[in-house]
Amino acid sequence: MVKTILQKEGFRQIITAADCSQSRQSFKEEKPDCVILDVSLPDGDGFTLLRELRTESPVPVLFLSARDEDQARLLGLGLGADDYITKPFLPLELVLRIKAILSRTYFPLDKGGDNRSRFYLGETEIDLDSGVVMRADGEQYTLTAKEFALLEKLHENAGKIVTIDSLCHTAWGENIYRYENTLMVHMRRLREKVEPDPSAPRYLLTVRGLGYKLDGAKDSK
Amino acid sequence: MVKTILQKEGFRQIITAADCSQSRQSFKEEKPDCVILDVSLPDGDGFTLLRELRTESPVPVLFLSARDEDQARLLGLGLGADDYITKPFLPLELVLRIKAILSRTYFPLDKGGDNRSRFYLGETEIDLDSGVVMRADGEQYTLTAKEFALLEKLHENAGKIVTIDSLCHTAWGENIYRYENTLMVHMRRLREKVEPDPSAPRYLLTVRGLGYKLDGAKDSK
DNA sequence: ATAAAGAGTAAGGTAATCGTAAGGTAAGCT
DNA sequence: AGCTTACCTTACGATTACCTTACTCTTTAT
Numbered sequence: 001m002v003k004t005i006l007q008k009e010g011f012r013q014i015i016t017a018a019d020c021s022q023s024r025q026s027f028k029e030e031k032p033d034c035v036i037l038d039v040s041l042p043d044g045d046g047f048t049l050l051r052e053l054r055t056e057s058p059v060p061v062l063f064l065s066a067r068d069e070d071q072a073r074l075l076g077l078g079l080g081a082d083d084y085i086t087k088p089f090l091p092l093e094l095v096l097r098i099k100a101i102l103s104r105t106y107f108p109l110d111k112g113g114d115n116r117s118r119f120y121l122g123e124t125e126i127d128l129d130s131g132v133v134m135r136a137d138g139e140q141y142t143l144t145a146k147e148f149a150l151l152e153k154l155h156e157n158a159g160k161i162v163t164i165d166s167l168c169h170t171a172w173g174e175n176i177y178r179y180e181n182t183l184m185v186h187m188r189r190l191r192e193k194v195e196p197d198p199s200a201p202r203y204l205l206t207v208r209g210l211g212y213k214l215d216g217a218k219d220s221k
Numbered sequence: 222m223v224k225t226i227l228q229k230e231g232f233r234q235i236i237t238a239a240d241c242s243q244s245r246q247s248f249k250e251e252k253p254d255c256v257i258l259d260v261s262l263p264d265g266d267g268f269t270l271l272r273e274l275r276t277e278s279p280v281p282v283l284f285l286s287a288r289d290e291d292q293a294r295l296l297g298l299g300l301g302a303d304d305y306i307t308k309p310f311l312p313l314e315l316v317l318r319i320k321a322i323l324s325r326t327y328f329p330l331d332k333g334g335d336n337r338s339r340f341y342l343g344e345t346e347i348d349l350d351s352g353v354v355m356r357a358d359g360e361q362y363t364l365t366a367k368e369f370a371l372l373e374k375l376h377e378n379a380g381k382i383v384t385i386d387s388l389c390h391t392a393w394g395e396n397i398y399r400y401e402n403t404l405m406v407h408m409r410r411l412r413e414k415v416e417p418d419p420s421a422p423r424y425l426l427t428v429r430g431l432g433y434k435l436d437g438a439k440d441s442k
Numbered sequence: 443a444t445a446a447a448g449a450g451t452a453a454g455g456t457a458a459t460c461g462t463a464a465g466g467t468a469a470g471c472t
Numbered sequence: 473a474g475c476t477t478a479c480c481t482t483a484c485g486a487t488t489a490c491c492t493t494a495c496t497c498t499t500t501a502t
Contacts, residue, residue, distance in 0.1 A: 088277055161352050180489095180490095181450085181451075185492090188491070188493095189448095206489095208365065208489065209366025213352075366460095400461085403460075409481065427478095427480090429478065
C-alpha cells in the first residue's frame with residue numbers, strides 16, 4: 001500500500017520487507033536512504049528493530065503505528081525515530097513527511113555561522129571547547145562534566161524550551177527518574193558560574209512545568 | 222440538494238449516496254477527497270458510519286446535522302469530524318467550509334517544513350519552541366505549562382474544532398471530569414495573552430456545545 | 443593517607459501557577 | 473419574551489514545582 005503511494009510520487013527503488021528478519025537482510029544489502037517501519041510485525045516489534053538499526057546506521061526512520069497510541073509515539077521518538085505517523089493516514093501526508101525527512105537529513109540547513117562553540121551571555125564568555133567560563137571581571141570557572149553536558153544541550157537548542165526529561169537524558173542516559181532534584185542543583189551551580197545574580201537568572205531561565213531554556217546567547221560580544 | 226450547490230461552484234466528481242451501505246461501497250470504489258455526511262440516514266446513523274470511516278481512512282469529513290443534540294453526541298464520542306454545519310444552512314456557507322477543509326487538508330501551509338512551531342495571529346507572533354508570545358507593541362508574554370499544552374493542541378488542529386474533552390485530555394490526561402471550568406479559565410488567560418480584545422476573540426474561538434478552535438493562524442506575517 | 447573536587451541527597455522555604463467558586467452575560471429554545 | 477443552559481470573568485486560596493543550602497559520598501590527585 002505504502003509502496004504504491006510512493007511510486008505514484010516518483011520514488012524509485014522501493015524495497016519492501018514483510019517481517020523483521022527480511023528487513024534486516026535487505027537493509028544490509030540495499031543500504032536504503034530512508035526506512036519506513038511499522039510497529040507491528042509478524043516476528044517481533046518495530047521498537048527492537050529500530051534499536052538494532054540505530055546501532056549500525058544513522059539512517060532516517062519514519063515510524064508507522066496504529067491509531068493514537070501516545071506511548072508508542074514517545075517510545076519510537078525516544079529510540080531515535082525521525083518522525084512518526086499514525087494509521088490511517090492520507091497518502092499526501094506520508095509523502096510530505098518522507099520528503100521532509102529526506103531533505104532535513106541529506107540537505108541540512110546549517111544556518112549562518114559555523115557551529116562555533118564559543119558564545120556570550122551578556123559580558124560573560126563561555127567556551128564549550130575548553131569548558132571555561134570567563135566573567136567580565138576576569139574571574140574564571142571551569143565547567144564540570146555534568147554542567148558541561150547540560151549547558152551544551154541548552155546551547156544546541158538556544159532559545160528553545162528543553163524539557164527536564166530531555167536534559168536528564170543527556171546527562172544520565174536511560175535511568176531518568178529521581179534525578180530531577182539533582183538537575184536543579186546542577187542548574188543552580190551553572191547559574192552561579194554564568195549568571196550575574198544566580199537567584200534572578202537572565203539567561204538560564206526556568207520554564208515552570210516544562211523545563212529550562214537558554215535565552216539571550218550571542219555569538220559575539 | 223447539496224450536489225446542485227456544489228456543482229454550481231464548479232466541483233466535479235460528486236458522488237451521492239442515499240444510505241449507509243451505498244456510501245460504504247462508493248467510498249471504497251471512488252476514494253473521495255472529502256466526505257459530506259448527514260446524521261440521519263435511512264439505515265443507520267452517521268456516527269457509526271463516521272467511526273467506520275475513521276478506522277480505514279482519515280479522509281476529511283464535513284458533518285451535516287439538524288439538531289443540537291447531535292452536536293452533543295459528536296462531542297461525547299470525540300469523533301474526528303473536521304467541521305460540522307447545522308441545517309438549514311446557506312449555500313455559500315457550505316461552499317466556504319468545504320473549500321476550507323480541502324485546502325487545509327491537501328495544501329497544508331508548510332513552507333520549508335521545520336518552522337512549524339512559529340505562527341502569527343494577526344500582528345501577534347507566537348513561538349511554541351520558546352513558549353513566547355510577542356505582541357505588535359513589543360510586549361512579551363511567556364506561556365505557562367497548561368497554556369502551552371492547550372495552544373499547541375489547538376495549533377496542531379488549526380482551523381478544526383477541538384472538543385473540550387480532547388483539550389482536557391491533553392492538559393490533564395485521564396481524569397478529565399470537573400476540569401471544564403478550569404479549561405475556561407486557561408482559555409481566558411490565553412486570550413489575554415494573544416487576543417487584542419480578550420472578550421471579543423478573533424482567533425481563539427469558542428464553538429458552543431463542542432469546544433474551541435484556533436482560526437486565522439498564519440505561518441508568516 | 444589525606445585533601446579537594448564533583449556528584450548526589452535531603453529538607454525547609456517560596457512564589458508562580460493552578461484550580462475553585464461565585465456572580466454575570468449571552469446564546470438558543472419553548 | 474422569558475427561561476435555561478453554556479460560557480465568561482474575576483478574585484482568592486491552595487498546591488506544587490522549583491529554589492536553596494548544607495551535608496554525605498565517591499573519585500581523583502598529591
